[in-house]
Amino acid sequence: MDDQLLIRAYSVGVGDCIYVRIPKACTKDGVVDDFHILIDCGKKGSADLLKVALDHLVQELPKVNGKGRLDLLLISHEHEDHIKGIDPAWFANIKIENIWMSVAIDRTHPQARFTHQFHDMAAMAMRNIAARGLALSPELEDIVERYGIGNDGAVDALRKVLPQQNGIAPLYVHADLKPEALRPPTLTGAVFKVIGPEFDIDSFYLGDAGESVLHGFSASTGVLKPAGKAADCGLPSNISASDFKRLQSRMMSSAFAFAEEEGEVVNNTSVMLLIEWRGRRLLFVGDAEWNTAYREKKKNFAWNTAWALHKDELNKPVDFLKIGHHGSINSTPWNDKEDGARTEASSILDAILPLPDGGVAPSAKAIVSTERTFYKVIPRATLLVEIAKRISNTKVYSTALPPDQLAGLPNFTDYEKKWLGSPQPLRTDLESRLTGKGFVNVMIDPKTAP
Template structure:
């Protein structure tokens, strides 16, 4: 299938690591050769998944004169662990990398400029929010409180380990390969970014340069402003230090009030972290790739909201629909399902017979529902793993997507044929056992249990 575009979604547990090969898209030595790109490399599920994925990736790439494997472009959608944890120096020293694109929000120069003046990007309030959230979560992590698996995973999103991956991406990979990291934003294309291609175009649809305006709103959110104003590392440490014997309680506050203060500080810290987490998702790089009359959409973890509101905090999907909607209304032939199948990352309405909504209009535009299943032409993949978060993946969403796609899978039938209980180790069995018989997009976790080679392949 040398004349077809290939997408390989590696099984990294809960995370994204996606390889795309575009046939004969670049010139080398007087001939056209395939273009090789990687979108993200991260996981919540452990290093062994990432090591296996990178090893498989290396085997798919051509060898260079230096003996390394050629990777023409790395795209990093956003800074979360499940998208960057695999960018380890030991793993990536085997690659010769031609270009690296990262979200405009990831530019380390933004911190030096306090969020302003770097290629026109405005992110001062977004950076302040991130700093407060990071301090809060790292302080919370240092207390070693028993907060449950999901909360521990959320807190670790702000861990120091992410700093190491960011350093690899923003400094080490560029230096090792003699290239410049490009911090991309909506409105740019591969040509603008110094990456000429033949027969293919890569467009950046998000994030917008004015991050504060579009994703936080023209004025600070009153709740976040109040939380940030009341939050200091010192007050946080005093309120959260645990345990505190009765004899050491502050003299000017009752035991019940002290515990209430501690609870409020925890709530404030988590509220800041949730807002920062959403902000980072909404600054995901979104790419549309055009090749051979096909349109592919890679969306990172971009979120959606009910409807676009100018000057208010918006989801990235809503901003894109209102500013770049013409590039979505043409529909897509491939969708990388966002945020591992979470309901917050694929705009939709869960009642197909309900009133029209902006979110529903977006999904109907990019993946129109065919009159009959046999008429479906688009494909999609979700890189997911049931077991960590209850809403991921959202069953009803994947069922809806399954009605819009070809190459879907009835996992109940596949399970029976293979003699494999796909839900054997799932603590959310009750959420899926009555739903497995519905056609749905290909899932990396279930395909692994059914004997995949460590990735899901789609050909266009």
């Protein structure tokens, strides 16, 4: 156990809170110790489970002056399901040595100017919709909550409060940083590489259409004012009340579409971290998404960009994959048509998690931090079954779970019943039902001697 690397996914619902312990990879004041990482701390909905996870984590960390020493806090991107638990009070008993986050979160970054305007306009529109107190579907409510004021507080804590509390400066990471620039001073037993996002956020993830997209949406923010302010302004003189309501409805639809597109950009600027340790390669991808193919000077997706620019790192197998975006259909590259055709996306999956030759058992491992809710594509059952063909740590949940628990799973008939009889990667939602624990562990053995 002392020689194994630990990946622990806390069961927090739809969210990532992942602890990584790299054995004997930290040297401080001449003492060799383990290196401790927390990758993201968020979830959708109530944050209660995040507090439980952090309290448990503190007990796992070595103590320095009465606080748990966390060698690295890495935040992949700024959606609530990855940052909701970033509350300075909750980290009061943790001494953070390094804070990393995506360069897209840096509000002073000149190559993310349009991206930040994109975010601000989407946030304004969603908050104005929230202020109207409308009854929304769960899907639309989720989009609105993505831009809540609490999200701003978590980002502010990352950029200012936690660095001040710990006497450090945050590092905004991107693919242009070499491993030597990504080596924390005490890291001695592993190599960190970032293969996404690229430094020029606007060029790679918005492309040459960025400015026109922003201009095309700007009119919507004027119509979608909070109800009280709209009443104060009165109706336009050249439009009837019914036509004005229809106009607002169209604008609202446009606003939601705009916010969804902005959400894609945030996902695609996730930090894609590759850890190399004693002959093993571990890939943590946040919510990075994929598309059909990389296109020069166009809006691109994270996986395609990394494949185009960092194929030397991606075109070989990994020993562990943190399955992206809670098992979403669009965050692990694959042939989603499932027709056997070879695509850029399926080529990426075949490279990082190749199908084993006949009779040879796969050796790679994976985990997905997920929970079945109202989403049709989170997790995507067919994707999980496909990934399971390529990894060793799988489970057939239809036989592992008792019948009463199976029948009580959310949306069991629509999204689970047909697929739980096939092997799937370890899932936090189902493992927590099986074990009663609030986390799932994956152990990685070294391939080479120290």
